[in-house]
Amino acid sequence: MADTATGQNKVELMSQVKQHIALANAQEMLSKMTEKCFKKCIQKPGKALDNSEQRCISQCMDRYMDAWNLVSRTYGNRLQREHYKGTVEMAD
Amino acid sequence: MSDYENVSAIDQELQDFLDLEKQKAQVNAQLDEFNEICWEKCIGRPSTKLDHATEMCLSNCVDRFIDTSVLITKRFAEILNKRGGMNDN
Numbered sequence: 001m002a003d004t005a006t007g008q009n010k011v012e013l014m015s016q017v018k019q020h021i022a023l024a025n026a027q028e029m030l031s032k033m034t035e036k037c038f039k040k041c042i043q044k045p046g047k048a049l050d051n052s053e054q055r056c057i058s059q060c061m062d063r064y065m066d067a068w069n070l071v072s073r074t075y076g077n078r079l080q081r082e083h084y085k086g087t088v089e090m091a092d
Numbered sequence: 093m094s095d096y097e098n099v100s101a102i103d104q105e106l107q108d109f110l111d112l113e114k115q116k117a118q119v120n121a122q123l124d125e126f127n128e129i130c131w132e133k134c135i136g137r138p139s140t141k142l143d144h145a146t147e148m149c150l151s152n153c154v155d156r157f158i159d160t161s162v163l164i165t166k167r168f169a170e171i172l173n174k175r176g177g178m179n180d181n
Contacts, residue, residue: 014109021113036131040138060138067150071127074151078158
């Protein structure tokens with residue numbers, strides 16, 4: 001039974017898995033961003049979000065994504081460096 | 093047993109796909125951890141752009157965190173080894 005997964009089925013399954021993962025990642029980022037930016041921007045919760053708090057939040061979101069990209073680039077570079085080091089050490 | 097091998101051979105492509113996605117998820121989880129730690133360390137009040145010092149802080153933070161993790165892992169292993177050695181006596 002299981003062996004009759006057609007190519008079509010497989011492609012669909014894979015794209016579903018990818019969609020689920022993308023959604024989960026987006027949700028994770030959203031909740032982290034909310035937590036972090038609330039902490040940074042709302043010192044003393046008032047009756048409503050005032051203008052400066054709203055401005056802070058939107059800046060915070062942009063900076064959060066900048067930071068994420070930079071962290072991701074740095075980690076990527078590090079992984080590459082370690083990988084390169086590994087191959088050189090093996091060659092020695 | 094041979095049935096199982098057969099099935100896994102047929103679904104090798106699927107297996108490879110899942111392995112890759114799993115690896116990506118692990119890298120992603122690691123990134124989340126770094127980001128969490130380095131955001132708290134490096135970001136003051138969010139401004140209109142990341143300034144140079146903040147960028148340096150973030151990328152140093154990632155590298156030093158990894159260094160720290162490697163160092164602690166090594167030293168912890170040494171401690172465990174020593175303990176193991178003492179128990180043998």
